[in-house]
Amino acid sequence: MTTKPKVLISDKMDPNAARIFEIRGCDVDVITGETPEQLIARIGDYDGLAIRSSTKVTKEILDAATNLKVIGRAGIGVDNVDIPAASSKGVVVMNTPFGNSITTAEHAIAMMFALARQIPEANARTQAGEWPKNAFMGVEVTGKTLGLIGAGNIGSIVASRALGLRMKVVAFDPFLTPERAVEMGVEKADLDTLLEKADFITLHTPLTDQTRNILSRENLGKTKKGVRIINCARGGLVDEAALKDLLDSGHIAGAALDVFQTEPAKDSPLFGTPGFICTPHLGASTNEAQVNVALQVAEQMADYLVNGGVTNALNMPSLSAEEAPKLRPYMKLAEQLGSMVGQLTRDSVPRISIHTEGAAAELNMKPIVAAVLSGFLRVQSDSVNMVNAPYLAKERGLEVREVKTEREGDYHTLIRVSVKTEEGERSVAGTLFNNSEPRLIEMFGIKVEAELTGHMMYIVNEDAPGFIGSIGTLLGQNKINIGTFNLGRRDAGGEAVMLLSVDGDVPETVLKQACELSGVKKVKELTFV
Structure with a gap:
């Protein structure tokens, strides 16, 4: 039995x-x-x-x-x-x-109305025996501009509800394509434009290195006077100290937070601030x-x-028992290539292409494509996995192309990931050594062989004598140990790339110092898991 x-x-x-x-x-x-x-x-x-x-x-x-x-x-x-x-x-x-996307979106809309009509304070004073009819003058949301930071699953639902309220919606999201913006009925904008235009701003983005403190003191200062801020996404997206100062000064008319940088929030300096309302992380709290x-x-x-079925797994691909052993190293390579493109691409990307060649072209493309999309999208979303990555790509209007070339080229097996950006087509390619060890072999048209693992520094510079020594000296002075040097160049004296593996995080100050070295065009820290 x-x-x-x-x-x-x-x-x-x-x-x-x-x-x-x-x-x-x-x-x-x-x-x-x-x-x-x-x-x-x-x-x-x-x-x-x-x-x-x-x-x-x-x-x-x-x-x-x-x-x-x-x-x-x-x-x-x-x-x-x-x-x-x-x-x-x-x-x-x-x-x-x-499972709770609609609930969270509705909570954000409820918080917006509560701010617009000062409902919590009006309720408290009325129940206290007052009748403060002349003390509260609200604003209509009709005709106002909603600034949407994050236009993914929850953000798109908020946009739909706001449009139904006859609001204008301006959206900032690096992954929002012009075609998807038209489909949603919103205006795609950069962050500064959104801050300048919005009467209400609501956040719907995960907390990542790119989004942490996205509404910083500087950015909050760029907002329209009288703006109202709503955050039902993640604590840490808004500079809470700066928010209080701008509420006190009257520049920000109101703010509603369902999430805080530190939770439970027992002693926030925002408590008691006029124009501020909050709830204890209730975004998903409906029956x-x-x-x-x-x-x-x-x-x-x-x-x-x-x-044995696998759905919405964060640490395991959706694979049958027969496919898993053969596909696993290919999926690792595919995820690394997708992650590299995602970390190095800041523009809106309307299209991503996955090209398999040789032995890779004979495999089931679905998990390979899902692995690429998972690595690519995880830069912006902490909940992406191989199962939901294709859904998220479709939701964001990202066109996914699959190309197979069964004949072998220079390598027995190869995966190439290309994205269409404002600067043109950019691609990275990799292969397997010994049919099991993923390796980068080309990036953006430059031949470079590297193992993508842990913490790395990506440097674009002019090919010139002495540069390797300069970067080595800088990292040594800052006690950063180099694991491997990986180099490539277009031609002698032309553009060169360097991938360095290091033993830990690279401080922002060191990245800035590297940018100041002679001949350096770009420096970025990359992380691979």
Whole structure:
């Protein structure tokens, strides 16, 4: 008799989730509110762990989870899961990235109305026995301009609702193509233009190195006087100290935050500031959203435990058992090439092409394409994986082209990733050494061989004697150890590229110093996982 997989639901979740596990052939226990020590003592009995945000799945818990095969997060954020530790243990981590999109978008619209009509303060004073009819003068949203920072899944829903309210929508998103903007009915703009035009600004972008503090003191100072700011996305996107100062000065008329840089936010300096309202991270808190994500995570986990199906996994591709061994090194190469293009391309990209040649052209293209898109889009979204990357690409209006050339060229097998940018077509290419080791062999028309791993510095410079010594001296003076030097050039004395692997993060100050070296055209830090 086959033993049923055992699943533990350790956070409060819609009871129908447990029923789905049972219907689909799993034994399930619902035990919530345990301490880490209690969970460590219990977790060894289970094949699956279903969580929300309360359970912190640490390395210590994973070390004790000797039978665990899958962790399912009902929701999008996985900050409470040690994904590297889970991966090293062979534990699949899944989430439900789209289960609460409508709910979060509606919360942002609700916050906008609350700001426009000063509803929280008017409610409080009325219930206190006052009748302050003349104390509150609101503004209409009709005819106003909404500045949308982030036009992905949630942002596009907000845009649709705002257009229904007869607002004008201006959107800033590096991945928003002109064609997709027309389809959405919004005006595509750079960030400065959005800041200048918007009467309301709402944020719908993940927290990444590129978006952290996107509404900095400097950028907040560029906004139209009387603007109102709404953030239901991630804490850390807005400089909270600067926001308070500009609220106090009257430059910003109002701000509504559902998320804070530090949560729980118990003593924010924004509390009590006139024109400021907040909620305790309620963006996903509706009955419908809670049901949706609970049911979705139960379906995904049960499918994996019973049938081996993989959906919305953050650390594992969707592959059959037969395909996995052969495809895995190709997908690693494809993801690295996509990540490199994504990290080095700042323009809006309307098209990405994936060209396989030789042995690679004989393989199933779907996981290879998904791996490229996953690496490319992950620069802008912390929830991208191989399963949802094609969906996100389609949603953003990104045209994906697949090209196969079965004949061999200079290499037995090759993958090339090309993007169309305002500067023209740009491409990178790679191959496998010994059919298993990914290698970059060309970037932007320059031959260069490199292993893409860990932290790297990408430098474009004029080919001249002494430059290698200069960059080596600079990094040495800043105690940055170089792992490998990888060089290439178009021709003698022409444009050259350098890829350096280093042992850790490169401080911004060092990157700026490198930019100031003679002959340097561009310097950027790259990270590969």
